Amino acid sequence: MRLFKVTTLFALAITLIGTLSNAANAAPGVIDGRDARTNVDNLTKQVYWFNRLRDAEDSARQKGKPLLWVHMLGKIDGAT
Amino acid sequence: MSLSNESVLSYLKNNYVCGTFDITGQPYAGVSGRHEINGNAVRTTNGAGPHNIQMFVLASDGTVLHCLPGYWDSQDLLEELSFAQQLNQVWLSSGSLEQKRQTFSRMQLAHIAKHPPAMVARSQMQGFDQQFEARTRLNTSDTILNTALAAQTLQMGGRAPAGAFKTTDVIMHERMAQRPFMPYTQFDVMAYSDYGKTKYDKHEDYRNARGQVDSSARYAPELGTKPDNRRSAYSPDGRIKSVSSYLNRHGVKSFGP
Numbered sequence: 001m002r003l004f005k006v007t008t009l010f011a012l013a014i015t016l017i018g019t020l021s022n023a024a025n026a027a028p029g030v031i032d033g034r035d036a037r038t039n040v041d042n043l044t045k046q047v048y049w050f051n052r053l054r055d056a057e058d059s060a061r062q063k064g065k066p067l068l069w070v071h072m073l074g075k076i077d078g079a080t
Numbered sequence: 081m082s083l084s085n086e087s088v089l090s091y092l093k094n095n096y097v098c099g100t101f102d103i104t105g106q107p108y109a110g111v112s113g114r115h116e117i118n119g120n121a122v123r124t125t126n127g128a129g130p131h132n133i134q135m136f137v138l139a140s141d142g143t144v145l146h147c148l149p150g151y152w153d154s155q156d157l158l159e160e161l162s163f164a165q166q167l168n169q170v171w172l173s174s175g176s177l178e179q180k181r182q183t184f185s186r187m188q189l190a191h192i193a194k195h196p197p198a199m200v201a202r203s204q205m206q207g208f209d210q211q212f213e214a215r216t217r218l219n220t221s222d223t224i225l226n227t228a229l230a231a232q233t234l235q236m237g238g239r240a241p242a243g244a245f246k247t248t249d250v251i252m253h254e255r256m257a258q259r260p261f262m263p264y265t266q267f268d269v270m271a272y273s274d275y276g277k278t279k280y281d282k283h284e285d286y287r288n289a290r291g292q293v294d295s296s297a298r299y300a301p302e303l304g305t306k307p308d309n310r311r312s313a314y315s316p317d318g319r320i321k322s323v324s325s326y327l328n329r330h331g332v333k334s335f336g337p
Contacts, residue, residue, distance in 0.1 A: 030122050039084035046089050050099035053142070053264075060097040060140035066168045068092060068161070070083070070100045071134040071269070073112050 085154035110278035127248025137164035181260035203247035209276025
């Protein structure tokens, strides 16, 4: 049991270190966390995102436009 | 994400109504590392991670005009969004349902030839997805162009030779052509988005300055729907299928005094 706890704490610590240190120096080909956050802010401020299909379809019908309905793991303005 | 590209944003604002659906827990959803909102991001190849994102284009009555599985480069996404608007015009036009469906399938297949070489180059299937297809459905996968060539990916360090696999842009249009003007509620997302591994993660938050993935990535939290593999250890009557693997998992390595 004690070994399990130590292992779990170690894993959590490593996970936290990895997460907290990510934005400082992005690797080649990787978009830095601050830039990614700016992109998400632009995406959610400039476009209204429905999260109920029926509401989105009603809006599309009223505006005479098609609907982009994005399936994704997580939330567009949160963790993905 | 390619959706936040300025050109795409502008196009969406002018031409589309937008919405999102969190597929966590859905049977067709895959698995991904959890990325916080301040986390790093990465550009990848077209169609990568088809189980984790599906970009549907629907007519306002819920008819599926198009669906892009996985990530897509912003230029290519714009091209496909524009194409979907043409399909919307077909859907809204007069004519029989049968005529519209034939036109839909014809347009989907014809669009493959309109893809520029750069888009095709961006649509190479990920190597680990190619290996998955070759390993699990070499003779049945619609992603494979040449079975003998695809089998070479199974050799040690094997890379797929040119012509072994279809590119993801082709897979997408071919699969859409088989689903002409389907209602969204009847669209078989599971089959449509099924190619490659269900887990897709580039470990963007766990790369060092040289781009190498840190070993701590193995402890990273995840999002998605994990397949329940526990049942595979048991036969339908509830008995353990393999006694040796059961004993191994429980720490029994050998018998004897």
